Amino acid sequence: MKILLINPLVREWAQPNCFPSGLGYIATVLLQEGHDVVVMDFNADRENIIYPPLNYNPDMVGITGIITQYKAVKRLAKLFKERYPTTIVVAGGPLASSIPQLLLNKTYVDICIEGEGENIIKEITKDFNTLKDHKDTTLEYKIEKNINKFDFPSYNLFPMEKYIINPIAADNIRKWDDGIPYDKKLRRSLNIIGSRGCPYNCIYCYHNYMGQGWRMRSANNIIEEITLLKENYGIEYIHFTDDAFASSKKKIIEFCIIKNEDSFTRDIKWSCAGRANVVDEEMIKYMIDSGCEGVCYGLESGSQEILNIMKKKVTLQQYEYAIQLNKKYFKYEDYSFIVGSPGETDKTINESIDFCKRMDIVPTAIFYMTPYPGTPLFDSLVINGEIDFFDYNWMEMFVESLGEQGEQMIWNFTNYDNNVVLDWHNKFIKETNAWNKKKHKK
Ligand code: B12
Numbered sequence: 001m002k003i004l005l006i007n008p009l010v011r012e013w014a015q016p017n018c019f020p021s022g023l024g025y026i027a028t029v030l031l032q033e034g035h036d037v038v039v040m041d042f043n044a045d046r047e048n049i050i051y052p053p054l055n056y057n058p059d060m061v062g063i064t065g066i067i068t069q070y071k072a073v074k075r076l077a078k079l080f081k082e083r084y085p086t087t088i089v090v091a092g093g094p095l096a097s098s099i100p101q102l103l104l105n106k107t108y109v110d111i112c113i114e115g116e117g118e119n120i121i122k123e124i125t126k127d128f129n130t131l132k133d134h135k136d137t138t139l140e141y142k143i144e145k146n147i148n149k150f151d152f153p154s155y156n157l158f159p160m161e162k163y164i165i166n167p168i169a170a171d172n173i174r175k176w177d178d179g180i181p182y183d184k185k186l187r188r189s190l191n192i193i194g195s196r197g198c199p200y201n202c203i204y205c206y207h208n209y210m211g212q213g214w215r216m217r218s219a220n221n222i223i224e225e226i227t228l229l230k231e232n233y234g235i236e237y238i239h240f241t242d243d244a245f246a247s248s249k250k251k252i253i254e255f256c257i258i259k260n261e262d263s264f265t266r267d268i269k270w271s272c273a274g275r276a277n278v279v280d281e282e283m284i285k286y287m288i289d290s291g292c293e294g295v296c297y298g299l300e301s302g303s304q305e306i307l308n309i310m311k312k313k314v315t316l317q318q319y320e321y322a323i324q325l326n327k328k329y330f331k332y333e334d335y336s337f338i339v340g341s342p343g344e345t346d347k348t349i350n351e352s353i354d355f356c357k358r359m360d361i362v363p364t365a366i367f368y369m370t371p372y373p374g375t376p377l378f379d380s381l382v383i384n385g386e387i388d389f390f391d392y393n394w395m396e397m398f399v400e401s402l403g404e405q406g407e408q409m410i411w412n413f414t415n416y417d418n419n420v421v422l423d424w425h426n427k428f429i430k431e432t433n434a435w436n437k438k439k440h441k442k
């Protein structure tokens with residue numbers, strides 16, 4: 001079959017800084033199955049996007065997306081359906097996983113794939129009739145236990161240079177400002193995924209579409225991918241965009257030892273997100289020996305009461321220890337917070353601000369608590385009757401209003417007026433000198 005894969009524009013105000021790994025994995029499966037695959041990356045090729053010829057006529061258009069890309073996905077599905085009337089439009093990614101009904105009802109999307117896409121896409125693209133048979137349906141994920149099975153993303157189909165020169169992590173200190181790298185000498189870097197899923201259940205997070213079971217790729221498998229990226233693209237720095245890369249001490253140490261023994265990738269630096277309830281000094285030492293330059297934490301609050309409400313499953317003592325380790329071993333620190341959780345008060349906000357001051361940390365971002373569809377927080381609003389998931393007109397308006405989580409309050413979960421929550425956010429940014437001061441367009 002002829003297949004056109006689309007990556008819509010995201011975060012217009014910043015340079016394209018994050019390779020769409022999910023779409024890359026889907027491209028690989030489709031190529032392996034013998035399909036003809038063309039990629040259009042609207043995020044990377046912002047000015048010079050090259051459209052396939054009108055007569056390319058793909059059997060399938062596959063679009064990836066996260067929740068804030070709803071409008072773009074809707075527009076692109078219409079555009080390609082008008083251009084190629086017989087094509088079947090398949091949507092995947094967190095957007096299609098969290099609001100499949102809305103996409104099927106309000107847009108030209110024909111099929112939604114929920115969760116991990118590799119196994120399902122393989123099944124439904126056996127031939128055009130099989131694909132057509134699934135029109136107007138949502139297909140649920142089948143989680144693959146052994147994710148080493150998935151071959152690496154098809155990097156060669158994407159405009160890699162755009163992503164490589166705009167790092168998502170450590171080096172890009174202006175990421176919440178204008179998103180433009182401040183220094184031409186930044187290391188060539190790329191984001192990859194070392195594990196999938198997350199065993200935790202924080203109320204604001206949309207994670208379980210990739211399964212509650214955390215699955216890590218083998219150390220050798222990850223190192224093989226880093227080798228390829230160094231050989232083919234001269235990559236010097238890797239940022240793991242996993243939800244929870246450093247969530248098993250044993251597995252991370254294993255990865256670090258093997259990477260350290262590998263003479264070709266030993267010099268590649270890297271960073272990742274961590275869990276403060278897992279990290280310890282022994283683990284950090286192994287990480288540093290294998291090139292780790294930073295562990296980022298979504299701390300979310302400096303109030304134990306709020307952390308409990310968020311179901312973070314961490315203690316402030318664990319945060320203190322994790323931060324002390326960061327300060328002792330790393331030049332780069334990255335912590336984010338959330339304002340306006342259920343239960344937030346003047347007292348808990350002050351606890352968060354005091355925590356930052358006491359620990360001498362400057363948050364990279366302070367977000368508003370936002371009910372993204374599919375999160376426990378969103379589900380609780382549905383259960384309480386505050387949101388009607390099947391009122392598609394309302395849902396569409398709601399989803400279209402979602403943008404930068406650090407710049408707009410979408411829902412007030414507190415017992416205080418909106419203005420109070422806005423003031424908390426401003427005060428928190430001001431008193432801690434947090435990075436995300438600017439307001440951007442979506
Ligand atoms: C990298 C990343 C980004 C990147 C962009 C991602 C991109 N696509 O280019 C950047 C940094 C820009 C970003 C920004 C934001 N992000 Co983000 N981000 C991630 C992150 C950490 C990794 C994504 C990833 O690569 N995953 C790994 C790959 C393998 O998984 P995948 O993409 O889901 O792909 C698989 C399936 O979904 C499916 N699939 C995917 N595409 C397709 C396409 C087809 C055709 C098919 C069939 C299948 C398919 O198959 C793939 C392989 O199994 C995820 C968390 C996570 N771990 O997934 C959050 C996540 C996607 N982000 C999220 C959010 C909320 C945001 C923000 C809104 C937060 C904010 N700060 O404001 C902003 C966007 C702001 C804006 N202005 O729009 C949420 C999305 C929730 C939702 N319902 O959509 C997530 C899930 C985090 C979370 N756990 O809550 N993000």
Ligand code: SF4
Binds near residue numbers: 199201
């Ligand atoms: S915030 Fe992190 S630890 Fe919590 S559920 Fe999401 S991915 Fe897991």
